[in-house]
Amino acid sequence: MKYSDDYTNDKFKRRAISVEEAQKRVMEHVRPGITEIVPLPEAQGRFLAEPLHAPHPYPHFRRSGMDGYAVVSADTKNCKDDETVWLRVVDEIPCGYVSDRLITSGLAARIMTGAQVPEGADAVVMLEATRLREEAGDVYVGLKKIVEPGNNITPVGYELQEGELLLEKGTRLGAGEISVLATFGIHSVPVIRKPRVAVISTGSELLSVDEPLQPGRIRNSNSFMLAVQIREAGGEPYIFGSVPDDVKAAGRVVMDALQNFDYVVTSGGVSVGDYDIMGDLVRQEGVDLLFNKITMRPGSVTTAAVINGGLLFALSGNPGACFVGCELLLRPVIRTMLGAPQPFLPRWQVLLGADYNRVNNYTRFVRARTEIRDGRVYAVPAAVDESSVMISIKDSDCLIVIPPGTGQLEEADKIEIIKLEGGGWS
Template sequence: MSKSEELKSDKFQRRALQVKEAQAKVMEYAKMLDLEEVPLSSSSGRYLAEDVFSPHPFPAFNRSGMDGYAIVASDTEECGNGNVVWLRIVDDIPCGAVPSVDLTPGTAARIMTGAQVPTGADTVVMLEVTELQVKDGHKYTGIRKKQEAGRNITPCGMEIKQGELVLPAGTLIAAGEVAVLAAFGVHTVKVRRRPKVAVFATGTELLEVHEPLSPGKIRNSNSPMLEALIREAGGEPVMLGAIVDDLELARSKVQLALESYDLVITTGGVSVGDYDIMGDLVREEHADMLFNKVTMRPGSVTTAAMRAGKLLLALSGNPGACFVGFQLFARPVIGQMQGASHPFLPECTAVLGADYTKVNNYTRFVRARLENREGIVYAIPATIDESSVMVTIKDSDCLVIVPPEDKGLAAGAKVTVLMLPK
């Protein structure tokens, strides 16, 4: 680590870690939780805990893609030039029924979309291009155009073969995954338990949301934001209110939470002020501090520790920094606890849509919105992205990664962005 990354000697004896190094440290302690089974109807938003293999091919039979007639394609060789081939209709197959007879040359079966194609048939001709007549008490279908084998039939196993891996463990279940599981008769799904995440805010200056403003006070907006973010990440938030700037009170409340829940997140109290109690708490002998500074803006004071065998994440009290800290550290921890195969925010490349002139010796994670202009994706940085600014959070769908430089980035530069969940 370079000299510039060494921690200045202050009351917290901070040593700054790179973001990826800090992420690796917390992920080491993000252990997967116990298995549980949930009904398929309740599985959306959960992560599969085991691989799912197909118990049968899908579709399980040759399936008609049209309303029409199942036929033997070679019967239509003489069609054309006004010549009509008449085939005797020997079966009527609605969707959900099983063919009653096999087809032989010279015969046809009336069939509906999605129905099982009879053995012997190798194509389905659409109803609109056929004719119908009755002769000697028997129905015949007339075909004027030569038909190719394989048309309008979805073969057995075309989508998925028997024994094939359908969904790997760690898959986030959404509507498409629910459909696949239902198609294979998976009516209960093995998932990992949702982590119970305790949330504290710290600061004597905090008011509850319903309280009127008073001089020197601010409403606690971080806790409701964290509650929503935890739910989005698949966790179960447990809101434990705000703690005044009292170390003894904080110690007892945090200790009880660590004993009762899977993860504890605090916001505020991690800077270098005289009343920043979380910084003091994580340095106590009962805590194994993982880090208390990260080379990032906003949120460089983001702190993590192990205490009572549980992970404690102390995020900045500034809303913008709290939001970024959650996305970079808390979200992947909550995901990995549920067995997510991809717990980190997905990365992609975009074109910077406006100049970004702010410089820093730390990596910046700039709130931005994406915009598609003639097929090119642009990332438009928020005009105000200070750590204390809250309003631009709602307008952002990505974080632009601005590496440490002595100059800003010009519009048109290619940048890496982290996609925010929506």
């Protein structure tokens, strides 16, 4: 679907759409992810390209759950009224050793936790419940309590049977998932290739991070912030640096990036000033403009367009707006391409941690920090949450969602937040 006809060439006359509609429009252009095979040590943080099933049961042998003695449970039926039953110890079984002794009535085998239970034994008695004696060169173990069949033995397939689902398609592989794959010998893992995202900042005022400060100029911090956000989403960022306020120069860089990367994200140049080059670029012939204004603060001028089949995100140069635009729009696109079952950040119902009285006609996404008070979750708004403010981003682990027209909010009011990835509780 083309949305370009919704707009006029006068960039001061934008038609704002909702965040939800903007997300819907960019999602229509998500490209299917490409499968690649990576070695297990390189699979951390990657997304599975297909479901994986257990190639064998786990455990694949009867496993002792205790240090103790493997016995025939029927031998213990006479352990009553403090009567001790004595069994001759015929083997010692450490982990990794498979006994060739058959345990029959009157016999026992010393066994370690995790070792394979010998044939014939149907229970393991914990070491602390036994005592030993020697007689005629043989060792005997004494038991004083009745044990049931299967006691302290983990049966074959207790955790998973052969063919059962191990991990679903779209699972992000963390420590637990990697452990599961290693346990089942899955050393080559099918994953979705990381989306490659070009990161471009616009503005003649930008300095590189290693340049000394100059009057009227600032360092290009947005590119590095966006690169981290892209990595956290599962993508692979490529920082192009900054381009000056020149539509033709910016256009050449963007067009080249669109041909070689899955997505392109820019920061800056989307407002309504004389030097806001991205606003002009997306109105050129052959560009399918998806939107150039969203009913949200910060970042109302966030823009997206399709150029030659490639998806371009043009975010505000203000760091707060740039950060929010990436989380709400680029992140779910990356996650969807990776096959994640839940591409959007989770939304929670919590309590407001401090009074908030800022009223807007648009939905406001307020940087905030969650904390626990008396067992309940509160979100405390950042003291300074202006679009141009950068410092409070580092102190935030969520975004408070303030619907349009909301009046005075007081501490402990119920609110909705969007939980940012990696954010914890103080």
